[in-house]
Amino acid sequence: MPNYTYRGITLSIPENDSEYKGYFEAAAEGRLVVKKCSDCGLLRGEPGPGCPWCTSLNWEWQQVSGKGTIYSYQVVAHTVIPAFRDSTPFAIVLVELDEQRGQPTEFDGLRITGNLVDTDFNMEKEANVGIGKRVEVAFQPVEDGFMLPQWRLIDEPDQGFTWSHEVPEG
Amino acid sequence: MAGNPRDKYCIVGVGETEYSRASGRTTRALGAEAIRNAMNDAGLTPDQVDGMLSYHGGDSTPSTSIQYDLGIRPNFYMDCSGGGSSTEALVGLAIGAIEAGMCDVVAIFRSMNGYSNVRIGGTGARASAPIGGLDLMKRPYGLISAVQQFAYTFTRHMAEYGVKSEDLAAIKAAHSNHASNNPKALMKHRVTVDDVMNSRWIIRPVAHLLDCCLETDNATCVIVTSAERARDLKHKPIYIKGVQGRGTKPGGDFHYQHGPISRVAGHYIAPRIFDLAGVKHEDVDLTGCYDAFTYTVLLQFEDYGWCEKGEGKDYVTSGAINLGGRRPNNVSGGHLCEGYTHGMNMVIENVRQLRGTVDDYCPGATEGDHTFDYSEGGCRQVPDAKISMNMGWGTPAVGSSLIMGNVLS
Numbered sequence: 104m105p106n107y108t109y110r111g112i113t114l115s116i117p118e119n120d121s122e123y124k125g126y127f128e129a130a131a132e133g134r135l136v137v138k139k140c141s142d143c144g145l146l147r148g149e150p151g152p153g154c155p156w157c158t159s160l161n162w163e164w165q166q167v168s169g170k171g172t173i174y175s176y177q178v179v180a181h182t183v184i185p186a187f188r189d190s191t192p193f194a195i196v197l198v199e200l201d202e203q204r205g206q207p208t209e210f211d212g213l214r215i216t217g218n219l220v221d222t223d224f225n226m227e228k229e230a231n232v233g234i235g236k237r238v239e240v241a242f243q244p245v246e247d248g249f250m251l252p253q254w255r256l257i258d259e260p261d262q263g264f265t266w267s268h269e270v271p272e273g
Numbered sequence: 274m275a276g277n278p279r280d281k282y283c284i285v286g287v288g289e290t291e292y293s294r295a296s297g298r299t300t301r302a303l304g305a306e307a308i309r310n311a312m313n314d315a316g317l318t319p320d321q322v323d324g325m326l327s328y329h330g331g332d333s334t335p336s337t338s339i340q341y342d343l344g345i346r347p348n349f350y351m352d353c354s355g356g357g358s359s360t361e362a363l364v365g366l367a368i369g370a371i372e373a374g375m376c377d378v379v380a381i382f383r384s385m386n387g388y389s390n391v392r393i394g395g396t397g398a399r400a401s402a403p404i405g406g407l408d409l410m411k412r413p414y415g416l417i418s419a420v421q422q423f424a425y426t427f428t429r430h431m432a433e434y435g436v437k438s439e440d441l442a443a444i445k446a447a448h449s450n451h452a453s454n455n456p457k458a459l460m461k462h463r464v465t466v467d468d469v470m471n472s473r474w475i476i477r478p479v480a481h482l483l484d485c486c487l488e489t490d491n492a493t494c495v496i497v498t499s500a501e502r503a504r505d506l507k508h509k510p511i512y513i514k515g516v517q518g519r520g521t522k523p524g525g526d527f528h529y530q531h532g533p534i535s536r537v538a539g540h541y542i543a544p545r546i547f548d549l550a551g552v553k554h555e556d557v558d559l560t561g562c563y564d565a566f567t568y569t570v571l572l573q574f575e576d577y578g579w580c581e582k583g584e585g586k587d588y589v590t591s592g593a594i595n596l597g598g599r600r601p602n603n604v605s606g607g608h609l610c611e612g613y614t615h616g617m618n619m620v621i622e623n624v625r626q627l628r629g630t631v632d633d634y635c636p637g638a639t640e641g642d643h644t645f646d647y648s649e650g651g652c653r654q655v656p657d658a659k660i661s662m663n664m665g666w667g668t669p670a671v672g673s674s675l676i677m678g679n680v681l682s
Contacts, residue, residue, distance in 0.1 A: 106403070109413050113403035123409050149527040175432075175534065177424035179415055180474035181482075184400040187415040192477065195414050197425045197529060210532035218414050229477075234432050251413055266432035268478035 104128065107249040110186035114249075122150045125164050130250050135240045137200070137213055139165040146203045148213035156207060167202045167213070169240035171254075172262045174199040174214055178229050193226035194219040198238055198254055217254045224253065231256060233267030277549060280681050282368045283503040283510035286315025286380075286496035287621040292459040292612030294388040296490035301334035303492035304384035305342040311380060311494035312343075316507030319343050322496070324376030325350035326367055328359035328615070332391035333384045349376040355519075356393075357563055358665035359383070360495070360616040361673035362518025367497040377502060383617050384492035392488050393613070394418030407526070420480050420566055426669040427479035427568040430535035433583070438481065440586035441567035442469035444602075445483050445609050447595045448564060452606025454596075454633045454653035459487050459612040463649060469567075484567040486608035493617035495624065511624045514660070514676040515550030517542045521671050528670035538672035539576035539664060546662075550676040554578060557676070558658040559626055560600055561619030563666035564607040573664045573672070596647040596655070604631070604653050616665045620675060623661035627679040629654065 104116040104124055116124050129136040137146050140154035141161035153160055176196045182188055200213040217240075219227040224243045237259040242250035288310025290296070290303050304327075312322060325336040325347050336350040349370050353359065360381070367379035387393060394400075395417055404412050411417065430436065446466050452458035464483060472482040503510035520542035524531040547553065560579075562570045571585040579600075580588040588594070594602040605611040605622035612618065625631040629641040633653040637643070643654040659680060665673040 111401050112412060114409055114413065115403050115405040116409065117405065120405065123406065127409070148530040151527070155524070155530075175425040175429040175529075177416075177421060177428055177479070178477040179421070180477055182415055183394050183396040183418055184412070184415055186401065190415070192474075193415065195416050195421070208531075211530065212532070214530055216410055216414055216416060234429070264432070268428075268431075271474070271477075 104248070107246045109245045109251060110184070112186065121152060126150050127249065129164060129166070130242055130252050131248050133242050133250065134166050135169040135252060136164040136166050138162045145207060146213055148215060167200055170257070171198040171200040171238055173197070173232070173234055173236045173238060174212065175234060176232050178232065190226050192229050194229060194232040196232065196238070196254055215252070217252055220253045220255060222255070227256065230270045233265060235261040235263055235265030237262060278368050278372065279514055279549065279551060280512045281500055282371065282497060282513045283500050284364070284495050284513065284624050284677065285498055285503045285506045285508065285510055286311040286317060287494065287624045288314050289493045289618065289621060290491050292457060292489050292491045294459070294488070294490060296386055296389060299334065300332070300384040300386055300492065301338050301342065303386070303490070304334050304339050304382050307384065307492035307494040308339060308343060308380050308382050311496050314507070315496050317378065317496065319345045322378045322380050323348045324367065324370055324379030326353065326363045326379055326381045328353045328355040328363060328383055329385070330354065330356050332386070347376065356615045356667065357565060358519060358616060358667035358671055358673040360620050361516055361663055361665045361675040364495070364497055364513065364620070364675055365516040365518045368513065368516070371497070371499060378496060378498040380494055380496050382492060382494040383615050386490045387613055388488040388490050420476050420485060423566065423569070423669055424476050424479055425529055426534050426537070426572070430572060431478060433535055434586070436571065436586045438470055438478070439466055440590055441484055441571065442466040443590045444564065444567040444570050444594070445469045448603050448607045448609045450647070451596055451601070451604050451653055452610030453649045454647065454651050455605050455611055456632065456634065458606045458610050459489055460606070460610045479568055480566055486565050486613045487610070489612035489614065491612055491614055493614045493621060495617065495620055508628055509679060511627045511677050511679055512681065514552055514678050514682065515546050517546045517549070517674045519667065519671055519673055520545070522669070525670055534669070537572045537576045537669045539573045539674070542672055542674050543577045546674045546676060551682055552660060552676055557600060557660050557662045559604060559623065559655045559661050560602045561607070561623050561661065561663040562602050563616055563619065563664060564603055564609045565613070565666060567609070569666045570602065572669070573666060577664055596653060601655055604655060620663050623663060623677060626655050626658045627661055627677060629658070
């Protein structure tokens with residue numbers, strides 16, 4: 104893939120990027136994928152070269168539903184990245200996908216980072232972020248051939264453990 | 274475990290430069306000064322130092338340059354990649370190098386212009402540099418700085434265990450009280466819980482500005498040798514009771530894929546270090562718990578077993594960690610107030626505390642004559658300190674630990 108620019112940051116995804124190139128190629132087609140072990144069949148949240156459970160180096164991309172639950176989050180009040188300064192405060196969320204939750208052990212899950220955005224891909228209001236909120240992937244067009252996976256709240260009841268912080272006034 | 278080196282090795286010299294935000298010189302100049310100060314502290318000449326270890330993140334000067342500057346000819350040296358939790362790990366590697374017969378006396382140093390040159394989080398132009406690999410999954414979302422790398426763990430812990438910002442602020446307040454009695458501290462003024470709460474937010478809900486450590490220009494050094502070699506040096510030796518280096522959670526960088534993400538590396542390190550050192554929690558007189566952020570302190574206290582999981586908020590607000598309390602923590606002021614060194618200053622402080630000659634404002638401090646009056650501008654010596662424990666933090670997934678004592682077990 105060529106280089107792409109988003110918020111002034113150059114994203115470099117060379118042909119030999121065996122971890123992330125396939126992930127962003129799929130995202131460019133509006134598909135969220137994770138790696139699946141070709142031997143034991145388990146999915147993994149981080150698209151690394153080996154299976155954390157059976158060490159197999161054989162893998163294939165597998166499309167997932169793109170739905171999940173916010174597992175943890177952070178709200179950036181102060182950023183050191185110039186192109187994000189106009190967007191503060193904004194939420195970065197760690198989303199646990201619906202697939203393979205609590206497998207193979209109770210604390211395991213497929214967890215992916217993104218911003219919590221609204222229907223126009225603007226940053227979602229801070230008051231709306233919280234652990235346990237249901238979300239769905241949304242692909243933000245960046246350049247021709249490149250879309251960035253983001254997360255949007257969906258109208259489903261909170262799931263599992265829920266918590267949100269108190270948003271300061273002003 | 275294989276051979277236990279308890280009490281066979283010592284820290285015999287410690288030294289540092291000024292902690293500042295404008296050193297006005299190179300990391301090479303800073304490093305040379307810190308090592309020279311540590312050699313002088315130990316009573317060692319350059320020809321008696323034959324090992325060097327350093328750690329850096331592409332922001333320092335190699336040992337081989339400073340060897341020329343100080344006339345040191347090592348039989349062994351290595352410059353390691355690493356930040357927090359490297360100090361304790363390298364103390365262990367120094368023991369290994371001596372035990373392997375590669376050298377006899379090892380100077381471990383860290384040198385950085387952490388404010389005036391290479392700031393840890395990356396700012397401005399650096400934050401906009403081209404990225405690839407793992408950063409593709411983080412930086413396009415605005416996730417870059419150290420506190421952000423840790424924040425998923427902090428937030429989830431806060432949610433699960435009901436930690437309040439006030440609890441975290443109590444850690445900063447305690448360390449600032451300690452720093453007010455440390456002439457070297459970059460930030461000497463005392464702050465209150467309200468001061469922390471009223472400082473501007475950095476990352477909600479886990480870090481106000483004053484929950485974050487001080488980016489600092491400095492170099493630091495500790496010198497390790499055998500107990501036998503230590504006998505004729507200047508100070509009473511501070512014995513290494515046990516050390517663990519870079520113990521890691523399942524998943525490493527991707528620990529948040531496994532979990533529980535509110536658990537940190539200390540959970541795995543604690544049983545090993547206490548067993549190795551032959552020490553129980555109640556034997557420890559003071560701690561050095563890595564305070565890159567107030568939250569790193571609270572998490573490590575829990576997972577090293579100073580309290581039950583979830584009770585860190587009670588431990589840090591109980592008074593135990595304050596001077597005059599049961600087990601003062603980061604008596605120099607630590608990273609939050611003395612200065613950010615990637616962990617070495619907390620080991621240096623504990624060596625001086627165990628010697629009984631910590632450099633506070635007491636007129637007779639260097640002779641070990643302390644008032645134990647902990648009011649501002651006074652004493653910071655822990656009375657009759659015999660055992661200390663350092664808990665270094667690399668990430669939620671990575672940590673190191675060092676237990677030292679001033680008497681043989």
